Each structure stands twice: as structure tokens, then as C-alpha cells.
Amino acid sequence: MPYTASCHCGQTAFEFEGDIQQALACNCSICQRRGSLLWFAPRSSLKLLKPLQDATYQFHKHQITHHFCPTCGIHTFGEGKAPDGTAMAAINLRCVENIDLNAIPVRHHDGRAM
Known part of the structure; x- marks a missing residue:
């Protein structure tokens, strides 16, 4: 589904x-x-509609580049x-249009333990 x-x-x-079956908190x-709810997809499935002019942030092991809008944050x-080395995108489902977040089960991940 697009x-x-x-x-x-x-x-x-x-x-x-x-096919969004669950979110990760x-x-x-x-x-x-x-406070994001994440869904993971191959980076190749994400198509930018505008050139990326954002702020990025990396921390801890610098393995994930977090993208933030420099205007609204x-x-x-x-x-x-x-x-396996596949480029992935962790999409913030709270930014997705016309999606019912209450209908998506949320799996909780203990990222503090990593």
C-alpha cells in the first residue's frame, strides 16, 4: 500500500x-x-518528494542517522x-497521512539495554 x-x-x-502490521516503540x-512510533522498510521503498534539506543527528555507535526538519523540528x-547490510529506513508513523495509529499494534523494544 502506498x-x-x-x-x-x-x-x-x-x-x-x-504493509504496516505493527509499530515499534x-x-x-x-x-x-x-515519542515516535517506528516502522522499518528497505530504504529503497522511500521516495523523497522534495530534496532533503534537513538536520541530522547520530549518537552512541553512530549507526543510525536521524533526520529532523530544521524548520519545525x-x-x-x-x-x-x-x-545483513541492507539499507533501511525507520519511518516515524506519526508523520504518515491518513493512518489510524490506534489500529496498529505496538511492540515495545528495550533500547536502553543495548
């Missing part, structure tokens, strides 16, 4: 395809503070690699 997502002001916008130091997605 989806469209954006930050609050619309400066960062993208489309992606997938992580309690690591950054995820807990930003919203975290739209992160980029990293799966254990």
Missing part, C-alpha cells in the same frame, strides 16, 4: 510502499524523548543498515 508522510511544515516529505534515550525518519 503512503505519504511529512514533517509538520511540509519541508520534508516522502512516499513509501509497504523504543525506550532508548532519543526515542523515549521524541519533527523527526521524520532514520537511516541505517539491517544486520
Whole structure:
């Protein structure tokens, strides 16, 4: 199914395809503070609708690049690699248009233990 997502002001916008069956809520130091619900997809399934002009942030082992809009501050997605080396996107489902977050089961991940 195709989806469209954006930050609050619309400066960062993208489309992606997938079958969202569940979201991930992580309690690591950054995820807990930003309150995102994540869904993971191959990075190749994410198509930017505008050139990426965002702020990025990396911490801990610097394996994930977190993307934030420099205007409104919203975290739209992160980029990293799966254990097999596949480029992945961690999409913030709270940025996705026309999605019922209450209908999506949430799996809790203990990111603090990593």
C-alpha cells in the first residue's frame, strides 16, 4: 500500500510502499524523548518528494542517522543498515497521512539495554 508522510511544515516529505502490521516503540534515550512510533522498510521503498534539506543527528555507535526538519523540528525518519547490510529506513508513523495509529499494534523494544 502506498503512503505519504511529512514533517509538520511540509519541508520534508516522502512516499513509501509497504504493509504496516505493527509499530515499534523504543525506550532508548532519543526515542523515549521524541515519542515516535517506528516502522522499518528497505530504504529503497522511500521516495523523497522534495530534496532533503534537513538536520541530522547520530549518537552512541553512530549507526543510525536521524533526520529532523530544521524548520519545525519533527523527526521524520532514520537511516541505517539491517544486520545483513541492507539499507533501511525507520519511518516515524506519526508523520504518515491518513493512518489510524490506534489500529496498529505496538511492540515495545528495550533500547536502553543495548
